[in-house]
Amino acid sequence: MLSPAIRRLLALLRPECRQWALVGVLMVASALGEVAGPYFTGHITDQVTQEDTSAAMWPLVVLGLGSALTELVCDCTAAVALTRVRARLQCGAVAAVLRGNVPGPGGSLGDTPGAVAARVTGDAEAAHAALADAVVPALWALARAGALLAVMASLAPLLALVTLLVLPLLLLLPRAIAGIQQVVRGTQGLRVPCQLPWPLVTSVSPVSPPCTPCPLPGPLVISPDSSLLPWASCHLPLLCGDSSVPSLSPPCPPSVPSNPVVTPCPVCPQDLARRARAALADATAVAVESLRALRTVRAFGHEAGMTARVQQRLSHSHQLECGEALAYGAGRWASGFPTLVMKLGLLLVGGRLVAAGTITPGELVTILMCHLNFTRAVDALLLYLPDLAKAVGSSETLLELLDKAKWVAPVGTLSPVTPRGHEASRTPGLCLKDVYVTYPGRSEPVLKGVSLSLAPGELLAVLAPPGGGKSSLAAAALGLRPLAGGAVLLDGTPLSPRADPALRRQVAGVPQSPSLLSRSLSANITLGWGHREGMQVTQVTAAAQRVGVHTWATRLPHGYDTEVGPRGMQLSGGQAQGVALARALLRTPRLLVLDEPTRALDPVTRCQVEQELLGPGGLGAGEGPAVLLVTGQVALARQAPRVALLEGGRLRELGSPGELATPPWETAGDSEDTWEGGGDTEDTGDGEGDTGDSKGGGH
Numbered sequence: 162m163l164s165p166a167i168r169r170l171l172a173l174l175r176p177e178c179r180q181w182a183l184v185g186v187l188m189v190a191s192a193l194g195e196v197a198g199p200y201f202t203g204h205i206t207d208q209v210t211q212e213d214t215s216a217a218m219w220p221l222v223v224l225g226l227g228s229a230l231t232e233l234v235c236d237c238t239a240a241v242a243l244t245r246v247r248a249r250l251q252c253g254a255v256a257a258v259l260r261g262n263v264p265g266p267g268g269s270l271g272d273t274p275g276a277v278a279a280r281v282t283g284d285a286e287a288a289h290a291a292l293a294d295a296v297v298p299a300l301w302a303l304a305r306a307g308a309l310l311a312v313m314a315s316l317a318p319l320l321a322l323v324t325l326l327v328l329p330l331l332l333l334l335p336r337a338i339a340g341i342q343q344v345v346r347g348t349q350g351l352r353v354p355c356q357l358p359w360p361l362v363t364s365v366s367p368v369s370p371p372c373t374p375c376p377l378p379g380p381l382v383i384s385p386d387s388s389l390l391p392w393a394s395c396h397l398p399l400l401c402g403d404s405s406v407p408s409l410s411p412p413c414p415p416s417v418p419s420n421p422v423v424t425p426c427p428v429c430p431q432d433l434a435r436r437a438r439a440a441l442a443d444a445t446a447v448a449v450e451s452l453r454a455l456r457t458v459r460a461f462g463h464e465a466g467m468t469a470r471v472q473q474r475l476s477h478s479h480q481l482e483c484g485e486a487l488a489y490g491a492g493r494w495a496s497g498f499p500t501l502v503m504k505l506g507l508l509l510v511g512g513r514l515v516a517a518g519t520i521t522p523g524e525l526v527t528i529l530m531c532h533l534n535f536t537r538a539v540d541a542l543l544l545y546l547p548d549l550a551k552a553v554g555s556s557e558t559l560l561e562l563l564d565k566a567k568w569v570a571p572v573g574t575l576s577p578v579t580p581r582g583h584e585a586s587r588t589p590g591l592c593l594k595d596v597y598v599t600y601p602g603r604s605e606p607v608l609k610g611v612s613l614s615l616a617p618g619e620l621l622a623v624l625a626p627p628g629g630g631k632s633s634l635a636a637a638a639l640g641l642r643p644l645a646g647g648a649v650l651l652d653g654t655p656l657s658p659r660a661d662p663a664l665r666r667q668v669a670g671v672p673q674s675p676s677l678l679s680r681s682l683s684a685n686i687t688l689g690w691g692h693r694e695g696m697q698v699t700q701v702t703a704a705a706q707r708v709g710v711h712t713w714a715t716r717l718p719h720g721y722d723t724e725v726g727p728r729g730m731q732l733s734g735g736q737a738q739g740v741a742l743a744r745a746l747l748r749t750p751r752l753l754v755l756d757e758p759t760r761a762l763d764p765v766t767r768c769q770v771e772q773e774l775l776g777p778g779g780l781g782a783g784e785g786p787a788v789l790l791v792t793g794q795v796a797l798a799r800q801a802p803r804v805a806l807l808e809g810g811r812l813r814e815l816g817s818p819g820e821l822a823t824p825p826w827e828t829a830g831d832s833e834d835t836w837e838g839g840g841d842t843e844d845t846g847d848g849e850g851d852t853g854d855s856k857g858g859g860h
């Protein structure tokens with residue numbers, strides 16, 4: 162009965178099941194308290210005759226107040242539980258995007274982080290609104306309807322049964338009339354009249370709504386002799402959006418007849434109104450025309466004729482207006498009539514029961530009041546369900562994605578350390594195997610089968626021209642980019658956003674444009690460590706000193722405790738890069754990926770960082786992490802012990818600076834320059850120029 166999306170939305174409530182159980186109990190209690198109104202009104206009616214009403218008044222007052230208070234507590238509990246649902250949904254969505262389980266910027270949620278954030282927040286809001294505006298009121302309506310029916314059944318089971326049996330007629334007839342009017346309208350509702358009483362359609366039941374938007378103009382009551390009929394009968398499946406509806410009269414005419422005869426609906430108020438307006442406009446036009454030609458009319462003594470013409474038009478318009486009024490009245494009457502019949506029926510049967518002494522007059526009053534409220538409650542219940550479906554639609558994508566992106570916590574011990582006995586089967590360090598990276602909307606991959614390996618304590622500089630795929634390679638090496646092919650392994654274990662968190666903690670990266678958070682400087686440097694691991698201030702300052710951050714950090718108003726502002730806006734680009742470097746060094750990772758790490762630094766700090774990376778005893782020498790340095794700066798790359806040239810998405814050469822056949826520092830005029838790339842970068846398709854495993858796997 163409930164769609165998967167609604168079920169998914171309701172499943173969000175599960176973690177607060179205790180609160181919802183409490184809400185349910187309170188709702189039932191409050192609804193029963195509300196029933197005290199009709200119940201004691203009837204009771205008082207009985208007591209009036211005995212001139213003793215005050216005794217019956219007190220329970221009504223107490224129960225009424227109790228019900229109101231319970232309702233207040235219930236609504237507050239539900240609101241708090243719903244707020245938790247929204248927070249969990251938002252948090253879950255953000256976490257899923259961060260983990261990479263749900264497409265982030267550039268994916269189906271939006272192109273930019275702002276769009277993704279807006280979408281996530283908007284969808285969470287929509288889900289919250291759906292639950293708050295539809296589920297809770299629907300539950301209230303259900304509780305009220307149940308309580309009212311229970312009271313009716315306890316007083317007079319027969320009347321309760323009659324109410325239940327007539328209920329469908331009472332609720333569905335007005336809807337059916339409104340539906341037919343809307344459907345038949347055609348021009349506004351734009352829905353094909355699958356259930357219209359024209360011969361064609363009735364002969365192909367069952368035709369299941371909902372229908373597709375109507376491809377035809379105008380009202381769609383087609384007279385049986387219309388030239389449109391064969392076309393419509395042939396295209397009925399299309400019209401009704403239901404492939405199960407058979408075509409009736411092959412062979413099909415190829416298209417809509419050029420001048421189809423479409424007869425307006427003779428009874429629909431909307432059509433009548435439109436025609437009446439048209440007729441009135443026509444009559445007015447005739448009158449205006451007559452008045453404009455007054456002299457001519459008089460000159461020819463044609464006054465009576467013109468008046469008769471105007472009168473004839475007006476009388477046509479009047480007829481249509483009468484028809485419209487009658488149709489409107491009939492519609493209103495048809496909507497209200499079942500209610501009237503129901504009330505009269507209840508009064509009749511109830512009166513007999515009173516006469517027979519089965520119920521008292523006061524109980525009949527109670528039953529009639531209960532009946533009225535019961536009908537309203539069920540009506541409200543039916544109103545809220547479509548509302549819920551509508552509201553769910555807006556949050557459906559996020560719910561679906563979250564459903565798919567269920568976080569499965571890694572099992573076993575969180576340790577990337579190679580289990581004993583398996584050391585031989587694992588290659589220590591970083592290994593990129595035939596890595597392909599693509600972006601949506603790009604015909605060619607950005608990286609085409611890049612393979613390289615990097616042992617712990619080794620530094621490799623990848624030199625590429627602007628747009629040559631450096632950042633893509635860095636992201637892939639960090640396991641942050643979904644690969645179109647190949648694999649990235651750290652110590653023999655695939656590295657991806659879903660990898661074991663312990664493995665991910667062995668990795669550190671400094672992106673080209675590092676992100677700082679709206680926290681203190683020290684909190685930004687210790688990002689990812691958390692304070693719980695007992696990070697010492699001395700460790701932070703030591704890391705900061707290695708990359709020149711300490712020099713300016715001590716001059717800040719609050720030193721390392723200075724807030725850096727939203728997205729680190731109070732720091733310069735060079736300072737932000739220094740913080741990102743200190744953050745990475747603090748981790749003492751097994752793999753360090755640096756994307757243009759010195760580009761924004763001032764010359765002094767740049768020299769210091771280069772020494773830190775490439776100098777004797779630096780990161781690129783000895784027991785440190787495996788360092789992958791991607792850069793476009795020739796001068797920086799040539800200092801590295803090993804250099805790989807990345808061109809056209811492929812590794813062109815890899816070796817020590819002296820081993821390279823076409824070193825860029827010989828072709829580039831100034832070795833400080835950015836490498837512009839050289840030679841043909843096109844993919845030859847045969848793998849030539851691809852250093853592949855032979856060169857790339859140089860380690």
Ligand SMILES: Nc1ncnc2c1ncn2[C@@H]1O[C@H](COP(=O)(O)OP(=O)(O)OP(=O)(O)O)[C@@H](O)[C@H]1O
Nearest residue numbers: 267600607625626627628629630631632633634793
């Ligand atoms: N999200 C993306 N969507 C589509 N294309 C992208 C995306 N990111 C990068 N690209 C394209 O991929 C190619 C490589 O981009 P990448 O950022 O990896 O190069 P780069 O060498 O780091 O560039 P730069 O020298 O400017 O830092 C570029 O042509 C770029 O336009």
